[in-house]
Amino acid sequence: MSLQNIISRLSRIALHGPNRVRNISTSTILQFRSTPVLLAEPLKKKKRLDPAVVRAREERKKKKIEKQIRRLEKSARTLKPIDECEVSIEIKDELGKRKRDLAALSCELLEKRVELEKQWCQYRREQHLTDIQMLDRITNAQQKALDELKKESEELYQEAIQFDFHLMPFNSKGPVETPAVEEYDAPDGDYQDISKKW
């Protein structure tokens, strides 16, 4: 084995081979780094303020906030007025003018009215009773259906008593006085929101 051979073999063990080219790189291995450019100037010297002025300034700030708090507290005590419930001053002034001078009702008429009220009470009571009976009847019918289902199959019964989530945002339009006119083009009005902001 020649010497040349031995050297080339050993060169594999050595950290740096004799004929390696060194490259410039910024990787950490070579510890070659660029430093940030410093363009700053030294910090300004802090201006010294008169402590009295500082105190005055803080006090002013505090007063301002206190004033705001006071204002808020004041308005918190007064409730938001409800226009519908408050009689306007104009109407209060004109109250005498606005009174209706109707002829006094005759005894006969009053009697008749009381009679009608009584009839109405009875009528509504009967209506209420029939309504309750009706609801009773309907719930009973459902209970009977469920009982029969339970007799047939417990599984189906369990399925049937589950909550139906399709029902949940429930809305319903009530009956109206007259049916809708077909192809009626409703005239559009202007909408003005005059409610006050509070």
Added chain:
Amino acid sequence: MLRNTSKLLQISNGLQNILKVQLCGRTPTPTENWDLLTAVCIERRPIITPELNKLEKEYKQLLDELELERSLKSDTELRHEADMKNLELLRKGEDIADKDTISKQTLQDLVDLWNDEASKFKPANKITEADKKNDLKSLNRKLDKHLVFVLNQKVGDKNFYILPQGAREDGETLRQTADRVLRQNVGTDVKVQIYGNAPCGFYKYKYPGDIKNETGTVGAKVFIYFARYLGGQLTQTNLDYKWLDRTELQKTLPPQYNTSVKQFLFDG
């Protein structure tokens, strides 16, 4: 003493018996075979309010009177009065301080104008074309009544007008059957909402003897679901169906079936 203990024993035995019976009752053991059917009752709610009866009308009038008596005069009324006063003065030929008020439109003119405009609007008639023709297939009939959908269906070897129904298939819940029945019989054009997963009505009938012996099933149990009509029209023209109000329903449905259906329907 001995007698007492024996009594106690008897009671405890009795209790055990009761408990046993209850336990047995809890686990259903269907000894008879029944077919399970699901029917759907589709109901259209009234669109307009029914006419007030005599008492209601009278009471309404009373309320109106009371409201007027307890009210104060409105701005419009005050204006009308001022107008009248001015007119009176004008008729007498007296001079009025502010002439501007007279040259303006009087309230009466305005009221006439408004009435004119209002009279141009004609509300739709409460009695529709379908009512006049007595078109039972139209949803536009009897606007102030609840209408129920009935379909001509073959049960056994006879045809009846009954609620659309169908047999439950394996693996279906009753609610799913109801949905399927609707799809198959009514189609998807009509929008309805089934109220809940639970049936609200029940009806059962027994099969005639020969079928009973052949199939071994005693009869059919019909579980009726309630559904609210939401919108849409039936497009299939070959269907034989009717929209009926309560009295017509009573005449059309088989009597026993009707009593079962009536149980879960609203009055009116």
